[in-house]
Amino acid sequence: MQSGAVVRTVNLVKIYQTGGLPVPAVRGVDLEVADGEFVAIMGPSGSGKSTLIHMIGGLDTRTSGEIWLDGQRADTLSESGWAVLRREKVGFVFQFFNLVATMTVADNVELPALLGGASARQARERREYLLGELGLTERAEAAPAQLSGGEQQRVALARALANQPRLLLADEPTGNLDSRNGRDVLRLLRDIHEKGQTIIVVTHDAKVAGMADRVVMLLDGQIVDDGRSVRRTSSKRPGGAGDVIELRG
Ligand SMILES: Nc1ncnc2c1ncn2[C@@H]1O[C@H](COP(=O)(O)OP(=O)(O)OP(=O)(O)O)[C@@H](O)[C@H]1O
Ligand SMILES: [Mg+2]
Numbered sequence: 686m687q688s689g690a691v692v693r694t695v696n697l698v699k700i701y702q703t704g705g706l707p708v709p710a711v712r713g714v715d716l717e718v719a720d721g722e723f724v725a726i727m728g729p730s731g732s733g734k735s736t737l738i739h740m741i742g743g744l745d746t747r748t749s750g751e752i753w754l755d756g757q758r759a760d761t762l763s764e765s766g767w768a769v770l771r772r773e774k775v776g777f778v779f780q781f782f783n784l785v786a787t788m789t790v791a792d793n794v795e796l797p798a799l800l801g802g803a804s805a806r807q808a809r810e811r812r813e814y815l816l817g818e819l820g821l822t823e824r825a826e827a828a829p830a831q832l833s834g835g836e837q838q839r840v841a842l843a844r845a846l847a848n849q850p851r852l853l854l855a856d857e858p859t860g861n862l863d864s865r866n867g868r869d870v871l872r873l874l875r876d877i878h879e880k881g882q883t884i885i886v887v888t889h890d891a892k893v894a895g896m897a898d899r900v901v902m903l904l905d906g907q908i909v910d911d912g913r914s915v916r917r918t919s920s921k922r923p924g925g926a927g928d929v930i931e932l933r934g
Contacts (some may be wrong), residue, residue, distance in 0.1 A: 690753070691852050691883045692718040692741055697750035697904075699736050711926040712906035713750070718852075723874075723884045724912070725894040734887040735856055737903065741885065742777050742854045743767035755851055774846030778855035784829040784840060790816070791825040794843045801848040808847070814841035818873045820866070836862040842870060846877065853877070853897035855886045859893055871896065872874060 699711040711733045718724050726734050739745035741752060743759060752760040755774055762770060771777075776797070784793050791812055798808035816822050820840040829837055838861050845853060858874070859867040867890070875896055878884055886893060894900050899912035 689720045690717050691720050691722075691755055692716065692885065693753040694737075694757065695751040695753075697724035697737070697740060697752065699733070699740060699745065700748045710741070710906055714903075714906075714908055716901065716908065716911070718883060718885060721878075721881045722882055723878045723897045724883075725897035725900045726885065726887045727889065727894060727900055732903040734903055734907040736906075738801070738854045738856060738885060738887055741852075742775050743771050744777070747862060755864065772797070772848070774850060774851040776853045777842050778838075778845045778853075778858050780822075784837060784844070786829055789826050789828060790821065790832070790840050791842055793829065794847050796847070797844060798847040798912045803848075811847055811849070812843070815846055815873075816840075818876070819843055819869050835863060835866045838862060839866065839870060842873065846873075846882075851883065853882055853884045853886075855884070857887055857889070859888065859890050867892070 694714050697711055697714040697716075699709075701708040701710055714733075715810040716737075716738060717844045726737065728734055736745060740747050740760075741754075743752075743762075747760050750760070750798055751758065754770060757770065759767065759770060785796070788796070794812040795808040798811055804813070812825075813822070816825055819842065819883060821836065821839055821843065824832060824840075825834060829840065832840065838858065840856055842855065844856065859870050860862070862870060871892060874884065874886070874893070878896070884897075886897070888894055900910075901908055
């Protein structure tokens with residue numbers, strides 16, 4: 686595969702079975718995200734956005750197709766293999782954020798870095814930077830239950846970034862935030878993007894989409910616009926056929 690691609694999916698399919706009935710959620714998605722790229726995924730409710738990024742992050746199994754992360758085939762990994770890959774490469778902000786209720790904000794944010802092998806000092810410095818950027822320094826010793834939904838959302842983002850992941854996946858990271866807190870999140874996303882962070886974000890927020898390099902539109906589990914109407918094929922001039930992805934070296 687192309688060396689610069691952090692994510693590549695090939696004909697990715699997810700069909701849920703509910704009460705014996707097949708529910709096709711993702712229907713043949715070919716998505717490629719380059720190193721350092723910031724991609725926004727948009728589309729109506731139920732179009733498969735969460736399902737797609739859950740599969741890319743190894744949080745949901747695929748029905749068929751391939752997932753490649755950072756040059757490594759990921760969809761065929763065992764659960765423990767996925768767990769290792771995820772810990773090393775992926776930061777995830779969920780649509781319904783999952784903080785550890787019994788730990789303070791500071792510990793929630795430091796945990797991934799410590800699990801990833803950072804020293805206590807590195808983990809603390811990273812946590813201080815992230816909480817500072819998100820206006821949460823004062824809340825470091827609070828428990829998640831003492832925070833507002835928007836504060837929890839920002840803690841979840843800080844936690845996802847604690848490990849300096851190769852790939853940040855975020856599902857509606859500004860969904861519960863008022864404009865001021867939303868601005869903090871936008872600023873942090875822009876900042877880490879400028880530093881080279883690869884980001885895939887699911888969003889309904891035009892301001893988030895406006896910051897992205899590319900907006901991918903999903904409808905009924907399929908990409909209807911991948912934001913790259915003109916393909917580059919190495920040194921050749923762009924061809925007319927907009928559907929052909931030819932990025933493989
Ligand atoms: N665990 C599940 N079991 C069965 N069906 C599911 C499951 N999760 C999602 N679905 C179905 O798959 C489809 C895609 O859902 P998904 O959550 O990916 O949509 P979405 O684009 O993220 O929507 P939203 O914008 O509302 O978050 C929907 O029809 C949904 O009902
Ligand atoms: Mg969703």
